[in-house]
Amino acid sequence: MTGVADGGWPEAEGLAEQLALQGDGAVRLVLLYGSRLLKTAPDQHSAFDFVVIVDDYKGFYKGLAKYRQLGRPLALMQGLARILAPNVIAYDGGNGSLAMAKCAVVSKEDFEQALGPSPKDHFLLGRMVQRIEIVWSQSSLEDTWVRGVINGAHRGVLEWMAPYLSGDFSAEDVGRRLLEVCYQGEWRPESQGRARMVFDAQADHFAQALDPVLSAAAVSGKVLGTTEGRYALAAPASAADRRRWRLHFRRSKRRATMRWLKHMMTFAKWLPYVVRKAERHTGRSIKLTSLEKRMPLIFLWPRAIHFMLTKSNRGARP
Template structure:
């Protein structure tokens, strides 16, 4: 690695922050089970999402990206490896005994997680070059690297997460109007990213997320400025201003227009695949929908047994009603 590449890699890692979780030892049952399932292929585990933001891993479902070196080594079957390679990532459900259950409980409580298996090569591509925003939109937010094979892998994962910040800003700023406060820049960028997928979350939820960690999002926006291929600066009032050519703005608008249908198609493909890899996928989806939107759906035994047959009318109705966007 030459000196310039090493310097940029260090800058990107710093942009991602320390990537720590203060209660990482509580995740040990998950990490042990994941490494047992996927063996020596596991390079690292990235913790993200609502449980990381709240700090409470006992409420809701913990979200991980499990980064592997090779899909075939990571899976027992060639079919699973091929599915992961064709439409990454594969998503799995896992329960583990709570290492520190509530005292007085009749039986040990269970921790729950879902995790996505992705190769480091796909992670790097997804944070830097992917058209859709699924990876760079998520990993531009604060995450925790709760397992890494060694310190070199740990720093590489931080670098990929820092690259996600750069990609999110470079893809989003040309379609936004300056000036904006740095934290508001991130709120607008994340709203664009969420809009590129089939999701139940609203723009208001994005605003709440960024408001909760406004200082960290502002730091990310400021620290990324000289890594961007745009002319960006902070004015005397602390607001971010940027310039993009008319051609760059037109290209950015076209890309965001394309992301919306493509992202939704990929979301549907991944939902279909999750019916085979994710235990209780229908119940999980119904619970998440109710928590984020207040809309409840009836999970019938028929829907639970055959989601690929009876789930489509439900999804279409929710989409037509504007619940899924």
């Protein structure tokens, strides 16, 4: 469920508060998600994963630029803000602090669209239906707003998951399958077993978030209650729905590929970050050549393709 950190994550809360102060009044909320929150084998210096919700892209980036926190030209960041939103940036605590966050910066309007019934891709939706915590908020009204948007995303899960469900299932089963589908819908530097680890770390979240969704669907007749806590689709997903979501995830994967190219432009020090993440999640040591370090866009592709093709492939495909 969507919780409030309330002192439970002091390092993340402090970093989020500093980010909000330097964001020139544009930050509405900072959400924590990902491996640090779920404690899925990050090291102590792993970056926090933040979604930073703003009401003004231009003002936010201007604020960071004043504090020399942007790491990229201001005009570039403003220009890319609405192309494959969100921009992803690196943010650190400064003054020798090791605290760092990987921030997905998104406007309230773009956040609502990404979690609505017709998302352009699954980048935010696949992350925000998982466990998150609010680590900074401008007001209680913003808390209420973001909870409403995320609860709406939970209610919509059954629509896009129906083509990937068969037999009877529980809320936890839907959550497990959801992660398999979402992980298959992106190019990620982790093994396929990562989806299982991430599910195990938040199985209770999916039970709490999705059981009311399935109960409501049973009342409306979309699913049938087979035994207590278990359900089945009242009718298989139509051919049109299967085609719609199959094409959606193909489009999402293409957009994920383009988004990686965008990350290289917006995320300072993206290359060591990706290498470190790949090493952490796969247990492999990765040594880049001097050419790969100097011109990764040209020389790193063969290694990246080989890496993706040789990952553990035990995960279920959508």
